[in-house]
Amino acid sequence: MDVQTINSMNYEQFQDTFGNIIEKCLLITAAIWSKQPFSSVHEMEVCVYEFIESLPMSGKEGILRCHPDLAGRELSSGTLTVESQHEQLQAGLTSLTTEEQEILALLNSQYKEKFGFPFVICAKMSDKRKIMEELSYRLQNDPSTELLKGIDEVKKICHLRLQDILFKSAVLPTKL
């Protein structure tokens, strides 16, 4: 999918295509519609990041809170978004041993207790071992460092979700 295709979409098509590039934050996709037409796909992505940066601290924390726990209740109950389900599967989080599940649940809970938002990591760029190491490590950060780190991960996730949409449509042009 190229930028001309994106610029030719009506709002409903744009929302259906890009509505979840930031997990459960339809508002962000809806906001960047104000910036179209885009000169490139990259510019559209930059608009997303600029909007995130324009938010007060509570808004950035809010974005992190819209993310599910890794291997948490939404994975067990089958209520993850399609994108999150795919990312957690790819990182091996759907096939944890009971012990791994218990460790991850404990670390997630300690993290949320300390920071007031869930641990967010670009799972697709990682695997279950690295994720647990990173979670233990990041638990030691101070809240302001961790907010920045979490938002950086949100941007990585967004970048890969955008790549997925653009690549998928390139392979299957008849689906456009």
Place this chain on the structure above:
Amino acid sequence: MDVQTINSMNYEQFQDTFGNIIEKCLLITAAIWSKQPFSSVHEMEVCVYEFIESLPMSGKEGILRCHPDLAGRELSSGTLTVESQHEQLQAGLTSLTTEEQEILALLNSQYKEKFGFPFVICAKMSDKRKIMEELSYRLQNDPSTELLKGIDEVKKICHLRLQDILFKSAVLPTKL
């Protein structure tokens, strides 16, 4: 439901209860969690409005874009949120004549063409005749006036949704 009950919720309960007080903008509910504990229900509501006011213009336009058309494709396809469905039903928008449907579709389309976001009105405080009159009238506004007007209506809708949640839980305390 009183403020003590709200302050005693964990984030998942808070999200399940208040996640759609601003239509499809979970991010806003997630952001105001940063402000708890609240001194009153009114203070919680004020936090929502302050967050909305903190957004850049694109964010306010984005909030309006998260709202469905009145008597539009989401009503026909049964994909409205529970809250919107209830509000459109109460305003008589689910039982329009074919002629009324056509007029409303035309006005909605003219409005979106002019402003770049859908017509938002607190349907619960109105009825189908008044809604169509107001839509024709507001179509004549300039974009900045109409953005302010739309956001005012979002706040009225939020207020009534909050009242509904608080009242419902008062009538049915066992559901808490």
